[in-house]
Structures are given as C-alpha cells and as structure tokens.
Amino acid sequence: HVHYAYPSGSSWTSKTVYTNTQTTAALGITWNTTDTKRIYYITTTGTDQVFVATQNTDGTWTSQSAAPGVSADRLAVQQNTDGKDILYLPDTTHNTLYYGLR
Known part of the structure; x- marks a missing residue:
C-alpha cells in the first residue's frame, strides 16, 4: 500500500494513495507551491509497473502509468x-536503467 502523511x-x-496490488519499497514524491503533489510508486506485477498518483481537489488520489511497459524495481525522481x-x-x-521526463 502507498500512503501520504x-x-x-x-x-x-x-x-x-493506493491499495489495489502489492507495491515495492520504491517511492518518490514531487510538488511545488502551485502544482499538485505527485507520488511515484512501483507495483510488483503487470505490464505497467511504474505509476504516478496525483491528488484531486477533493483529497482523493488518481493513479496512472508513468512509464508504460517499463518493468523497474527501484526509482528516483527529481523535479x-x-x-x-x-x-x-x-x-x-x-x-x-530507464530514464525519462514527465
């Protein structure tokens, strides 16, 4: 599970933030004063394993693939x-090693 505190x-x-499937201990977060928080995490199964969750205005979180088709077991993110x-x-x-700009 992924939580934001x-x-x-x-x-x-x-x-x-996320509870659907097993995740690894790989997490990252970015934000600035005018943008929503973005939490990156990795799941242990599936074609897409790297995801980003963004916070909605009502406080809930929405996840989407951050790197379609990439299988990774660690991550680092910097804005x-x-x-x-x-x-x-x-x-x-x-x-x-995969890297990209989002």
Whole structure:
C-alpha cells in the first residue's frame, strides 16, 4: 500500500494513495507551491509497473502509468527547474536503467 502523511498541528494525518496490488519499497514524491503533489510508486506485477498518483481537489488520489511497459524495481525522481519530473528507473533483474521526463 502507498500512503501520504503530513504534519497537522501536533500530530500527523495520513491519506491512502493506493491499495489495489502489492507495491515495492520504491517511492518518490514531487510538488511545488502551485502544482499538485505527485507520488511515484512501483507495483510488483503487470505490464505497467511504474505509476504516478496525483491528488484531486477533493483529497482523493488518481493513479496512472508513468512509464508504460517499463518493468523497474527501484526509482528516483527529481523535479527540474521547469517543474518537470525526471525519473530514473533501474531494472536490476535485466541490468537496465530507464530514464525519462514527465
């Protein structure tokens, strides 16, 4: 499962981002003050395994494939100065590194 937590007063608030299938421990998050949060995660099965979830105005989350057809077991993400996310997606099983701009 994937959760997003943030401080709220003297405690923390947690929101559920994704619960459908098993995920790996690979997570990444980007955002800026004028854009929605983007949480990247990897599932363990399926043709598409790298996903990005964005927060809707009602607080719920919507997921979509971030790298169609790519199987990766780790990820790193960084937002560049233009506000675009740079994804680094290693597939250690096949000794392959994918990267892309989103």
